[in-house]
Amino acid sequence: MISRRDVLRGGTAATAAVAAAGLTAGRAGAAPAPGSAPAPESAPAAASTVTSGGTGAIRPAPIIAVDPADTPQRIVAKAAAVVPRPPQVSWQQREVTGFTHFGMNTFTDREWGSGCEDEVTFAPTAVDIDQWMDAYRAAGMKQVMLTAKHHDGFVVYPTRYTNHSVIASPWWYRDGGPDATARAARATATAQRGDDYAAFWRIRGEGNVNPAGDILGTYLAAARKAGLKVGVYLSPADGAELPHAWHETFVAGIVAKHDAGGQLDTEEQSTYDDRDRAPSGMGRYGSGSAVTARTVPTLVEGDDRAEALAAGRLPRFQVMADDYNAYYLNQLYELFTQYGPIDELWLDGANPWTSSGITETYDFTTWFALIRALSPDTVTFAGPQGTRWVGNEAGQARLTEWSVTPATADPATAHGEGLLPNGAQAEDIGSDAAITAPGVKFLQWFPAEADVSIRPGWFWHASEQPKTAEQLTELYRTSVGRNAVLLLNVPPSTGGRVDDADVAALTGFGRAVAATYGRNLLAGARPGSLARTLTDGRLETAWSPSGGAATGSFELRLPKGLSFDQVRLGEDIRRGQHVEEFTVDVWDGTAWTTIAEGTTIGYSRILAVPAQSAARSLRITVGRARATPRLAMLGLYRTPA
Numbered sequence: 200m201i202s203r204r205d206v207l208r209g210g211t212a213a214t215a216a217v218a219a220a221g222l223t224a225g226r227a228g229a230a231p232a233p234g235s236a237p238a239p240e241s242a243p244a245a246a247s248t249v250t251s252g253g254t255g256a257i258r259p260a261p262i263i264a265v266d267p268a269d270t271p272q273r274i275v276a277k278a279a280a281v282v283p284r285p286p287q288v289s290w291q292q293r294e295v296t297g298f299t300h301f302g303m304n305t306f307t308d309r310e311w312g313s314g315c316e317d318e319v320t321f322a323p324t325a326v327d328i329d330q331w332m333d334a335y336r337a338a339g340m341k342q343v344m345l346t347a348k349h350h351d352g353f354v355v356y357p358t359r360y361t362n363h364s365v366i367a368s369p370w371w372y373r374d375g376g377p378d379a380t381a382r383a384a385r386a387t388a389t390a391q392r393g394d395d396y397a398a399f400w401r402i403r404g405e406g407n408v409n410p411a412g413d414i415l416g417t418y419l420a421a422a423r424k425a426g427l428k429v430g431v432y433l434s435p436a437d438g439a440e441l442p443h444a445w446h447e448t449f450v451a452g453i454v455a456k457h458d459a460g461g462q463l464d465t466e467e468q469s470t471y472d473d474r475d476r477a478p479s480g481m482g483r484y485g486s487g488s489a490v491t492a493r494t495v496p497t498l499v500e501g502d503d504r505a506e507a508l509a510a511g512r513l514p515r516f517q518v519m520a521d522d523y524n525a526y527y528l529n530q531l532y533e534l535f536t537q538y539g540p541i542d543e544l545w546l547d548g549a550n551p552w553t554s555s556g557i558t559e560t561y562d563f564t565t566w567f568a569l570i571r572a573l574s575p576d577t578v579t580f581a582g583p584q585g586t587r588w589v590g591n592e593a594g595q596a597r598l599t600e601w602s603v604t605p606a607t608a609d610p611a612t613a614h615g616e617g618l619l620p621n622g623a624q625a626e627d628i629g630s631d632a633a634i635t636a637p638g639v640k641f642l643q644w645f646p647a648e649a650d651v652s653i654r655p656g657w658f659w660h661a662s663e664q665p666k667t668a669e670q671l672t673e674l675y676r677t678s679v680g681r682n683a684v685l686l687l688n689v690p691p692s693t694g695g696r697v698d699d700a701d702v703a704a705l706t707g708f709g710r711a712v713a714a715t716y717g718r719n720l721l722a723g724a725r726p727g728s729l730a731r732t733l734t735d736g737r738l739e740t741a742w743s744p745s746g747g748a749a750t751g752s753f754e755l756r757l758p759k760g761l762s763f764d765q766v767r768l769g770e771d772i773r774r775g776q777h778v779e780e781f782t783v784d785v786w787d788g789t790a791w792t793t794i795a796e797g798t799t800i801g802y803s804r805i806l807a808v809p810a811q812s813a814a815r816s817l818r819i820t821v822g823r824a825r826a827t828p829r830l831a832m833l834g835l836y837r838t839p840a
Contacts (some may be wrong), residue, residue, distance in 0.1 A: 222518050222568040259775070261287075261584040262610060262643040271635040274642075278634050279826035281603045282775050283644040284584055286576040288738070290543065291646060291772065291802045293341035293428060294679045298650065298688035299331065300346045301414070303353035304658040305693055312351025313469040314438020315476035318367035321353065324375070326695035328417050332425040334689065334697040338671075338705035339712050344430030344545060344686075345418045347534070352439025352480055356415035356538070359400045359499045360529050362392040363439040363479040366399040371412040381406025396481050397499035419538055430543030431534055433527075435561050436551055440484035440523060443477050449555055450474050466551065481522075485557035488522035495569065496532045497525065504536075516569065524562045528569055535573035544570060545580040547588075548614035564612045583610040586648045589683055590624035594651030594674040596681035599798040601629025602646040602776050605639040615645060631779075631825075646802075649678035652688035653701055659690040665700050668707025675712055680767070680805030682776075711839070720763055720835040724755040724817070733833040741771045741829035749777075749827055752820035754786075762812040762837055766795055767805045768819070769832030776801045778830075780823035785814035803832070 254273075257263070257280045265274055283291070304312050306320050335343050348354045354364040367385070369376045377385055384405035391398040411417045415431070422429045441449075453467050454474055463471055495516045498505055507513045513536060518528060535541060546566075550558055567582050579585035587604070589596050606618040616623040620638060627633050634642060651674060654663045666674075671687070678685040689705065691697050697705075724730040732740045744751025766783050770776060776799065783795040783806070795806040817835070821828050 222516055222565050222572070262641055264641055265605075265639050271631070274635045274639070275631055275825055278603045278629075278631075278642050279775055279777055281642050281644050283602070283646070283772055284576075286542070286578050287584065287586070287644060287646065288773055290342075290578045290586065291684060293684070294803075295338065295340045295342075295675070295685045295687060296430065296543070296648075297335040297338065297340040297343040298346075298432075298652075298686050299343060299418070300349070300652075300657045300659075300688055300690045301326075302346055302349050302355055302658070303351050304349060305690065307469075308660055309465075309469050310656050310658060311466045311469055312349065312353070312438060313466075313473040313476075314350075314352045314363075314441060314478045314480070315470075315473035316351065316353065316479065317476070318353070318363065318365075318479070319369055321365065321368040321370060322375075323370055323693065323695045326370070326411065326414065326417070326691075328411075328414075328421045329425075330696050331418075331689075331691055332421050332427065334702045334705050335427065336425055337702065337709050338687070338689075339709040340427065340687070342428035342430060342542060343418075343422050344432060344543060345415055346432045346434075347415050348432075348434050348437070348530075350434050350436040350438055350549060350551065352434075352437040352478075354530075356413050356533075357400060357403050358530055358533060359397050359502065360497075360526050360533075361396050361439065361480050362388065362399040364399065365412060365414055366403050370414075371403070371409055373407045373409045378407040381408075397501075400499065401501050415538060428542040429540075430545055431538070431541055432545035433530060433534065434549065435527060435546055435559075436549040437480065437484050437523070439478050439480035440482060440526070441478045441480075441552065441557060442482040442484070442486045445485075445557055446478055449552075449557075452555075483522040483526050485552065485559040486522060490519050490521050493518050493520045493525045493528075495525070495528045496536075497529050514572070516572070518565050518569075520562060520565065521560075523559050524565070527561075528566065531566065531569055532573065535570070535577075539574055541574060541577050543578045543580065543586070544582070546582075548581065548616055561614070563614055567611050580648065581615040583615075584643055584645070585615065586684070587615050587619075587645045588623045589647040589649040589678075590622075590628075592650055592652075594649045594685060594687070595677040596647050596649050596683035597626065597628065598681065599627075599630070600647055600682040600801060601799055602644055602682065602772065602801050603634070603642055604629045604645045605634045605636070606641040606643055606645075607638050608640055610641060610643050610645075647683035648686050649674075649683040650686040650688070651678075652690070653704065654688075654690065657688055657690060659692045659698070661692075665698070665704045668704050668711055671704060671708035672711045672715075675708070676805050676807070679803055682799060682801030682803060714839045715765070715836050716767070716834070718836075720761055720837065721755070721757075721817075721833060723758045726755070729753065730755060733830065736832070738771045738773055738831045741831040743827050743829050744821065747827045749824040750821050751828075752818055754816050754818045756816050757814055757835075760812075761814065761835070762810065763835040764808055764810045764838050765805060765834075765836040766808055767803065767832065767834040767836065768800050768830060769803045770800050771829040771831040772802050774829050775826065777824040777826045777828045778821055779825060780821070782820045782822065783808070784818040784820070785811055786816035786818070787813050788815050791818065800830075 259280045259282045261284050263277045384402035388398040388402045653665045719734045778800045784791045794808040
């Protein structure tokens with residue numbers, strides 16, 4: 200599966216701040232990039248300035264340094280002071296994001312492409328993106344995210360920086376293919392593509408162009424029209440950019456393995472199937488090219504941004520980068536300045552050809568600095584104070600899921616998974632023992648994202664069937680109900696639509712979640728003021744133990760005849776995540792009985808309990824916490840038949 204603090208705000212330049220990240224602004228005082236989202240004035244600082252091991256006050260912040268002199272008790276106190284950035288709070292409150300894998304693999308019937316595919320293979324007869332959005336909304340999703348580039352390197356928007364994009368496909372034209380004007384332009388671009396990565400971009404407007412040819416642009420417009428927040432996945436791995444000479448040797452080895460009767464894995468099989476074709480890009484990935492001074496954006500011949508850059512309407516940055524990192528940075532620039540605002544950027548750390556002799560050194564420091572410069576409110580997967588992989592692709596979070604996690608180095612300098620002391624799949628992700636272990640240098644707000652596909656594969660395959668509505672509902676409980684966001688992939692078919700079976704499952708899922716959690720049965724409990732505080736759906740109103748204590752309990756008298764089988768709790772995560780141990784008890788008129796207990800709560804914790812119909816009172820006890828807890832949500836629910 201799959202840093203830098205206080206960089207730039209909006210698109211304005213803060214040269215001294217970015218210089219340490221290897222990124223300098225080309226013009227002081229540059230105007231915000233179109234679509235960028237300036238950080239609100241009330242947003243907390245990106246990092247605490249507290250680095251000493253003394254006993255002074257600890258200022259709440261999304262990232263706090265751990266000093267070698269800090270005692271374990273002070274480190275725990277610092278963890279209690281780690282708070283999310285406002286965009287992270289909003290991201291978590293959206294609860295379910297729809298993931299869309301639709302690209303070259305959809306039409307090759309693969310999960311992992313070779314990067315050697317002919318662009319003519321990407322040839323949908325139609326693409327009904329509004330229908331996708333209807334399906335996502337039926338599931339109750341609040342955000343959707345498109346794969347703009349998968350590991351095969353095919354790009355579904357008209358990028359300037361590779362010919363291996365949707366422009367070179369039949370989909371770029373109306374009526375199923377290019378007319379005479381377009382064919383002539385394509386012939387010219389084909390002749391030039393070996394030496395000019397912008398050859399196809401320059402002929403993008405020639406001939407019978409399909410107004411919906413830009414898959415990413417159409418997707419984002421449809422999502423926003425549907426009231427959904429948006430995300431983009433841009434894979435760092437890129438098979439189309441593998442060096443050609445190395446690739447010949449790589450293919451020869453796979454052919455030899457095949458001919459000797461060896462079992463090929465998924466990636467090797469796609470390479471074998473395309474063994475007569477070279478990678479479709481410019482050979483920039485892992486090429487060993489020199490790290491030199493570059494300008495981002497790198498203008499190409501006929502670039503339509505030249506005037507805006509010269510006039511200062513777009514920012515310009517100076518970076519030190521090799522060929523591939525420059526390519527990736529330029530595509531990030533395109534995404535944020537042409538398609539923003541982007542609420543979530545998704546990038547994994549896949550470097551899949553390392554064992555075969557090719558490795559690209561990803562410059563995460565500069566990548567994250569550029570993202571921060573262009574769009575500080577974007578939540579970046581595996582980025583500093585962004586979001587992290589939950590550790591599996593089953594849509595299941597831990598029973599103890601901390602949003603505050605340790606890092607072995609500055610989170611702005613590396614992919615976040617590599618900074619977790621025991622990796623993203625560790626069972627203990629953020630306990631007191633984990634955060635006080637040797638080697639921890641920083642603590643940051645780094646909540647979990649639980650990814651899973653509605654089908655066995657991430658791309659659509661005719662032989663596969665979707666999960667049922669019941670299975671999806673259970674995934675909601677094991678992800679959102681365990682302090683994570685559910686990232687549910689729904690791949691459209693080769694026909695350009697989400698299959699009817701998937702739509703039915705998504706609709707049933709959305710209805711089940713609404714029917715279960717749409718009405719809080721605790722409303723009407725007494726005392727009324729406390730019940731209203733816990734059921735109004737606002738983080739700002741919360742219960743805390745008196746006197747600022749770290750432990751405590753409260754009781755509520757339940758309406759007569761109330762029946763329920765689920766309990767949901769939530770903390771005011773704006774103030775941090777504090778609860779380490781809690782219990783839920785009911786009073787039946789004779790005795791108290793514990794019906795549920797747990798460790799962490801975070802934004803949301805859902806517990807299935809034995810069906811209750813005779814409970815007269817409910818008691819919540821926080822038995823252990825890192826600091827004064829603030830419970831903002833308590834709900835009782837009944838699972839519908």
